[in-house]
Amino acid sequence: MPSITVQPELVLERILTLEIVRVTERAAVSAARLRGRGLEKSSDQAAVDAMRRELNRLPIDGTVVIGEGEIDEAPMLYIGEKVGNKNGPKVDIAVDPLEGTTLCAKNMPGAIATIAMADGGTLLHAPDCYMDKIAIGPGYPKGTIDLDAPAEENIVNLAKAKGVKPSEITAILLDRPRHADMIAAIRKLGASVSLITDGDVAGVIHCAEPKTGIDIYLGVGGAPEGVLSAAALRCIGGQMQTRLVIDTDELRARTQKMGIKDPKKKYEIEDMVKGDCLFAATGVTNGPMLQGVKYNRETIETETVVMRSTTGTVRRVFAEHRQLDKFYLD
Numbered sequence: 260m261p262s263i264t265v266q267p268e269l270v271l272e273r274i275l276t277l278e279i280v281r282v283t284e285r286a287a288v289s290a291a292r293l294r295g296r297g298l299e300k301s302s303d304q305a306a307v308d309a310m311r312r313e314l315n316r317l318p319i320d321g322t323v324v325i326g327e328g329e330i331d332e333a334p335m336l337y338i339g340e341k342v343g344n345k346n347g348p349k350v351d352i353a354v355d356p357l358e359g360t361t362l363c364a365k366n367m368p369g370a371i372a373t374i375a376m377a378d379g380g381t382l383l384h385a386p387d388c389y390m391d392k393i394a395i396g397p398g399y400p401k402g403t404i405d406l407d408a409p410a411e412e413n414i415v416n417l418a419k420a421k422g423v424k425p426s427e428i429t430a431i432l433l434d435r436p437r438h439a440d441m442i443a444a445i446r447k448l449g450a451s452v453s454l455i456t457d458g459d460v461a462g463v464i465h466c467a468e469p470k471t472g473i474d475i476y477l478g479v480g481g482a483p484e485g486v487l488s489a490a491a492l493r494c495i496g497g498q499m500q501t502r503l504v505i506d507t508d509e510l511r512a513r514t515q516k517m518g519i520k521d522p523k524k525k526y527e528i529e530d531m532v533k534g535d536c537l538f539a540a541t542g543v544t545n546g547p548m549l550q551g552v553k554y555n556r557e558t559i560e561t562e563t564v565v566m567r568s569t570t571g572t573v574r575r576v577f578a579e580h581r582q583l584d585k586f587y588l589d
C-alpha cells in the first residue's frame with residue numbers, strides 16, 4: 260500500500276475516521292493469530308511490527324513519546340522513535356501495541372491494541388516505569404478524588420457525589436500483592452472490589468462507561484498505560500490523578516534526562532494530555548469493552564473504538580476484512 264499524503268489541517272480528522280483505526284486493527288489481528296499459545300513475547304512482537312508498518316504510512320511527522328523502552332530498542336516501538344511518512348504535522352504518539360500480553364497468551368478476556376495521538380509536544384514524556392493512579396468517570400464535581408487521600412476516603416467522597424452509600428461503589432484494581440492493604444480497606448468499608456490481572460487502560464475507561472458498573476480505578480500500574488488512559492478520559496470525560504513512582508537512582512536520572520523537574524509531581528489529565536488528541540483501541544480477545552478478533556473462512560472481523568477530544572466524538576467501528584493476503588502482507 261502506498262504512503263498517504265494529505266493537507267496538515269485535515270490530518271487529525273482523517274486519522275480519526277479511518278487511518279488510526281487501521282493502525283490498531285492491524286496490530287490486533289497480528290497478535291490474535293497467537294492467542295492462547297502461551298507466547299507473550301511473540302504476540303507482542305507481532306503487534307509491534309504490524310503497528311509500526313501502519314504508523315509509517317500515516318501522513319504525520321510522529322514521535323513515540325510513550326512506548327516500550329527508552330533508547331533505540333528496535334524492534335520494539337521505543338520512546339523517541341520517529342514514525343510516519345513526514346508529509347504532515349508533528350504529533351506525539353503513545354502506544355501499547357498489545358495491552359495484556361498475558362491475556363492474549365492465555366486467551367483471556369480484555370487484551371487490546373491501543374494508541375493515542377496528539378499535537379506535537381502535548382503528551383507527557385515519561386519513562387517506562389510504574390505510576391500511581393486514581394480515576395473516575397464524568398459528571399462529578401472537580402476535587403471529588405485525591406490521589407493523596409486514602410482509598411476509603413475517596414470512595415466515601417465519590418459515594419456522596421453520586422448520591423449513594425459507599426457499599427454501592429465498585430472499585431477496580433490490578434490483582435497485585437502491592438494492593439493487598441488497599442483491597443482490605445475498601446472491603447472493610449463495604450464497597451466492592453473488581454480485580455483484573457492485566458489491562459489497566461481498559462480498567463480506567465470502564466469508570467467512564469456506566470454499563471460496566473465500575474465507579475473508580477485505584478492503584479499502581481504502568482506509566483505508559485496511565486498516559487493512554489488519560490488520553491481516553493480527555494476524550495470521553497472523567498477525572499484522573501497520577502504520580503510517577505520514581506524509587507531508584509537510575510529512574511531519577513532517566514526522568515531528569517526527559518526534562519521532568521519534579522519527580523513527585525501530581526499530574527491531572529490536562530498535564531498528561533494538553534492538546535487535541537485521538538485515542539483508538541481494537542479488541543484482541545473478547546472483553547467487556549470490545550469484542551476480540553474473529554476469524555471466519557474468508558473474512559476477519561474486528562471491533563474498534565476511536566475517540567477525539569475536541570469534538571467528544573466516540574465511534575465504534577465494526578470491520579469485515581476480506582482481502583486476507585493483502586491484510587497480512589501489506
